[in-house]
Amino acid sequence: MSQRARGRDALGAEEAPWSRAVGRVVVAFAVALVLFQSVGLLRDGDRLRGLVRGQPAPTLRLPTLAGPPISLEQWRGRVVLLEFWATWCPPCREKLGLLERLQDELGAQGLQAVTVEIEGNRERVSQLVGAQAERRRRGGLAASAVVHAIGTDAVAEAYRVQTIPQLVVIGRRGEVLHVQVGGGGEDELRQQVAQALTASAPTGGGSGAGATR
Amino acid sequence: MQGFSARLGGMLVAPRATLARAAAPGARGGLPDLWALMLLLVPALRLPQLVAGAWYAIDVSPVGGLLLLLNLVARAVVLPFVASLLGGALLWWVGQGRLPARYADLAALCALPALVLQLTVNGLLLLAPESVQPLARPLVGVGGGVWFVGLLTVTARALRGAAA
Numbered sequence: 001m002s003q004r005a006r007g008r009d010a011l012g013a014e015e016a017p018w019s020r021a022v023g024r025v026v027v028a029f030a031v032a033l034v035l036f037q038s039v040g041l042l043r044d045g046d047r048l049r050g051l052v053r054g055q056p057a058p059t060l061r062l063p064t065l066a067g068p069p070i071s072l073e074q075w076r077g078r079v080v081l082l083e084f085w086a087t088w089c090p091p092c093r094e095k096l097g098l099l100e101r102l103q104d105e106l107g108a109q110g111l112q113a114v115t116v117e118i119e120g121n122r123e124r125v126s127q128l129v130g131a132q133a134e135r136r137r138r139g140g141l142a143a144s145a146v147v148h149a150i151g152t153d154a155v156a157e158a159y160r161v162q163t164i165p166q167l168v169v170i171g172r173r174g175e176v177l178h179v180q181v182g183g184g185g186e187d188e189l190r191q192q193v194a195q196a197l198t199a200s201a202p203t204g205g206g207s208g209a210g211a212t213r
Numbered sequence: 214m215q216g217f218s219a220r221l222g223g224m225l226v227a228p229r230a231t232l233a234r235a236a237a238p239g240a241r242g243g244l245p246d247l248w249a250l251m252l253l254l255v256p257a258l259r260l261p262q263l264v265a266g267a268w269y270a271i272d273v274s275p276v277g278g279l280l281l282l283l284n285l286v287a288r289a290v291v292l293p294f295v296a297s298l299l300g301g302a303l304l305w306w307v308g309q310g311r312l313p314a315r316y317a318d319l320a321a322l323c324a325l326p327a328l329v330l331q332l333t334v335n336g337l338l339l340l341a342p343e344s345v346q347p348l349a350r351p352l353v354g355v356g357g358g359v360w361f362v363g364l365l366t367v368t369a370r371a372l373r374g375a376a377a
Contacts, residue, residue: 019231023222026329033257033336041264048265050272162265163281179273182281 050160051179057170058158062116062149065126070114070149072174079177079196080170081113084151084161087124091183092165096132098186100144102193107145109197110172116151118161125150169196217242217249224325224364232368235322236315243318247297250328251290258335259285293328297321300365308372323364327357 041048051057060072060082072080083099085092099113117125129148136144159168162181169178169192178192220242223231235242256263262285270278300320308316334353341349 019223019226020216020219021222022225023218023220026221026225026332027218027253029336030253030257030332033332033339034260036339037257037260041261048261049268050265052272162262162269179269181269181273181277185277 048160048162050162050181051168051176053176053178055176057168057174057176058155060116060155060159062151062155065122065129065148065150067147070147072170075112076174077172078110078112079172079193081111081193082159082168082170083113083115084118084156084159084166084168085115085164086117086119087121087128089164093128094183095165095167096128096146098189099146100132100136102190103144103146104141106193106197111193111197113146114149115146116149116155118151118153118156118164120150120152122150169193171196171199217246220246220322221250221325221329224322225329228323228326228364229367229371232319232322232364232371235319236372240315240318243315243321244297247293247321247324247328248290250325250332251293254328254332255286255289257332258339259289293324296361297324300324300361303365304369304372307369319368320365323368324361326364327361330357330360 057072057080061069062071063069081099081102083092083095085095087093096115099115102111103113125148133143136142159166165181165183167178167180167189168176169189171177177196178189180189180192220231220235223234234240263282266278266281266285268278269281297317297320300323301317304316304319331353334349338349
């Protein structure tokens, strides 16, 4: 009787009769994991939804690197551009540069850029910010007016930070106007900030500052 | 012909037999099985991130949300897929290039147990304390890699014997 007739393959190994059952167990386990997570999401899935445009921005009270603690209310009447970031994230550090440029260009029109480092790594933040300040000084620029805050888990959760960098444009009345995550998107961000600055100037009687797509 | 479940289970309990069947003329499976397992694995282990990406697409930016979702899927599938292609190239070289498409399929089958290991351990870690997860994930990666290389070696030796 040949090897094949005896249920052996060309390599001489026997066919395992329970292969299909094991495969089905693996598939069933994967499906069970999906169901298990789905139950959790149905119960508590709202936390995965990002900030919704038009909603009031969550409360923000945080310590800063070298000044008094900040709160969002102190900038009521200005457009606030928040960046949630971490020191180990390269696209986040690129966005820091963009925030400085926007603050330089649009600060006089009512923009306030604020960075919030989400891991509480004060020392590393201080190094990075200090290095950037030194570059500005050597380039003949004045110190940046960007405020650097040290974040907490509670604030990151309140702002639904799932991916970094996360940028949030907050209007003059404290409402969320735009959310952007990940690297790139400078043109869109500039457009959204410009719209926010012109939508409800403090001396005008303009209409609501809700952003539209 | 064996179905997906049979090939998947076969790679776990009887890999040599399963690989021999997959190397036979007219056999199915391999890369399609790898894609099927990854289609299961991504939602099984990344469902909250998928949902967050979908919400982002709805609330903020469809294009941004799509990019987030694609990034999530890509991070899960790129390594197994590239490993299969490189493994297939190795098997092609060993087997003297007679059936190039099947070599990629054979390498893909060799990757299945590593993915099952990832699915099982990371799935169980969903129930474990968060402090355990950073320790376990690198071990799963190393274990899966060793398993894949081991199966690839077995397959290469069999092909070299057949080519001789």
